[in-house]
Amino acid sequence: MTVxxxxxxxxxxxxxxxxxxxxxxxxxxxxxxxxQAAGVPLTEAGTLLVDGVPVPPDARPxxxxxxxxxxxxxxxxxxxGGFLLDVGLGALxxxxxxxxxxxxxxxxxxxxxxxDAELVAAAVAGQRVLLSEDRGxxxxxxxxxxxxxxxxxxxxxxxx
Numbered sequence: 001m002t003v004x005x006x007x008x009x010x011x012x013x014x015x016x017x018x019x020x021x022x023x024x025x026x027x028x029x030x031x032x033x034x035x036q037a038a039g040v041p042l043t044e045a046g047t048l049l050v051d052g053v054p055v056p057p058d059a060r061p062x063x064x065x066x067x068x069x070x071x072x073x074x075x076x077x078x079x080x081g082g083f084l085l086d087v088g089l090g091a092l093x094x095x096x097x098x099x100x101x102x103x104x105x106x107x108x109x110x111x112x113x114x115x116d117a118e119l120v121a122a123a124v125a126g127q128r129v130l131l132s133e134d135r136g137x138x139x140x141x142x143x144x145x146x147x148x149x150x151x152x153x154x155x156x157x158x159x160x
Contacts, residue, residue, distance in 0.1 A: 001023065079129045
């Protein structure tokens, strides 16, 4: 695996100078898993190439294949509808506005007793990215919380 110069600091010290990491073939490993195992978070990875061909993170490379990791483009584009921040993130909303970002703060847009489903519906309707610090509710853990929010958004919008 080779990584772009910008991503070299994320590699283990022994691999930084060369900008490459050699791994044994694992038929069950996806490109995304191999990239993360090398020390590069997928949030930092842009285009992933296997033998020069762009692939998604869930692709499985053949033994002997060369993986190349390009950096994610910076700055990341702002979503078309901006951001919707939950009630506990008022200070962050103010700071985002100072930076010129479109940041709606949920108490300004809804009743304080509104539940998470209404917040998700408002984010979907406004094409906004929802930011929240909520950890409670039926979801236990960040991944399950995200899955629960996505499922609620799908039910509200009727999408699959």
